[in-house]
Every structure is written in structure tokens, then in C-alpha cells.
Amino acid sequence: TGPRLLVLDDVVDAETVRALAASDPGDATLVTSRLSLAGLVATHRAYVCRPGLFAPEESLAFLRDVLGAERVDRQLLAAATLADLCGHYPLALRIASTRLLTRPLLSISDYSEWLGADPVGRLTVGADHRLAVGTVLATALQRLEPALAAGLLAVGSAR
Numbered sequence: 001t002g003p004r005l006l007v008l009d010d011v012v013d014a015e016t017v018r019a020l021a022a023s024d025p026g027d028a029t030l031v032t033s034r035l036s037l038a039g040l041v042a043t044h045r046a047y048v049c050r051p052g053l054f055a056p057e058e059s060l061a062f063l064r065d066v067l068g069a070e071r072v073d074r075q076l077l078a079a080a081t082l083a084d085l086c087g088h089y090p091l092a093l094r095i096a097s098t099r100l101l102t103r104p105l106l107s108i109s110d111y112s113e114w115l116g117a118d119p120v121g122r123l124t125v126g127a128d129h130r131l132a133v134g135t136v137l138a139t140a141l142q143r144l145e146p147a148l149a150a151g152l153l154a155v156g157s158a159r
Contacts, residue, residue, distance in 0.1 A: 003027055014039045035143075051090065059083035059093055066097040071108070078109035085112060085119050095123045 003026040011017055011033040017040055021029040031037065031046070040046040054062060063079050064072045072079045086092035100111055115122050142149075 005030060008032070010034065011037065013037075014043075018044070053088040054083075054090060054093065056080065056083060056088065059086070059088045062090070062093055063097055066094075067100055067108075075108040078107070078112050082108055082112045082115070085115050086123070092119075092123050 004022060004024070006020065006022045006027070006029045008017060008020060008029060008031045011031050012035065014037050017029065017031050017037065021044065031040070036048075037046070041048060060072065060076075060079055060083060063083065082096055083093065086096055096111070096115065100106060100108060103111075
């Protein structure tokens with residue numbers, strides 16, 4: 001049947017990958033995770049790609065891809081403001097663009113103004129709290145040792 005690609009998204013442990021990874025020659029497994037899963041590099045010759053923030057032009061290109069070039073270009077300044085409010089983080093941009101995509105009559109400007117009042121609290125996709133920046137941040141904090149989590153929160157509140 002030819003080569004196959006298995007995609008495992010948001011994996012929480014290396015054992016899941018080991019149990020499900022493609023094993024036939026020519027097949028591949030693409031794994032996304034918020035954890036390092038460093039053991040896979042050693043045992044399965046995995047490659048690590050750590051995407052960072054988008055550059056401003058990449059954020060606008062992303063918004064154009066999701067929302068359509070016409071909608072974004074018609075409100076280019078608002079789209080740039082939205083990208084800034086999202087910190088150019090891919091997850092935040094995905095959540096914001098999803099909200100706009102499901103509300104085609106909502107202007108990017110009005111959404112950006114609403115989002116600006118509470119970016120972390122409002123970057124969520126409806127009732128699905130797994131797709132919320134606040135939930136992602138809280139989960140990351142829970143993985144840290146208590147002293148590190150307290151230090152991170154102290155630095156964040158000092159801003």
C-alpha cells in the first residue's frame with residue numbers, strides 16, 4: 001500500500017509513542033508534545049523540532065491562511081494588533097483565528113478590542129477548555145516543581 005504516516009498529537013509520555021509508532025520500513029510517525037520526550041531521541045532516532053514564536057509577517061500569513069487574505073488585508077492593522085495580543089504564539093493565534101473563523105461577521109478589530117481586555121482568559125475555543133491558553137499554562141505549571149512554579153508566577157506578576 002506504500003509508505004504511511006502516523007500522527008500522534010499532544011502525546012504525554014514516550015511509552016504511548018513506543019506502543020503505537022510505525023515500524024514498517026518507509027513508514028513514519030510524527031509526534032507533537034508539550035513535553036521533551038527525550039528518551040525517544042535515544043531509543044528511536046527521533047528528531048526534535050522546537051517551533052518558537054512566529055515573526056510578525058508569519059503571524060499575518062497564518063491569519064491569512066486561516067481567515068482568508070481578503071478579510072485580513074481589509075483589516076490589516078487590526079490583524080497586526082491581534083497577532084501582538086497573541087504574542088505571536090502559534091497556539092494563541094490558532095485559538096483566536098478559530099473564534100473569528102466561526103464568527104464570519106465579527107470584525108477582527110472588534111474581536112481584538114474584546115480580547116485585549118483579558119487575553120489569557122479569553123483565548124479559548126468555546127466550552128472546550130483543552131483549547132484554552134489558560135488551561136495550557138496551568139497544565140505546564142502543574143508539571144513544574146512547586147518552587148519553580150512559584151518563581152514563574154512571581155516573575156509573571158511583576159510585569
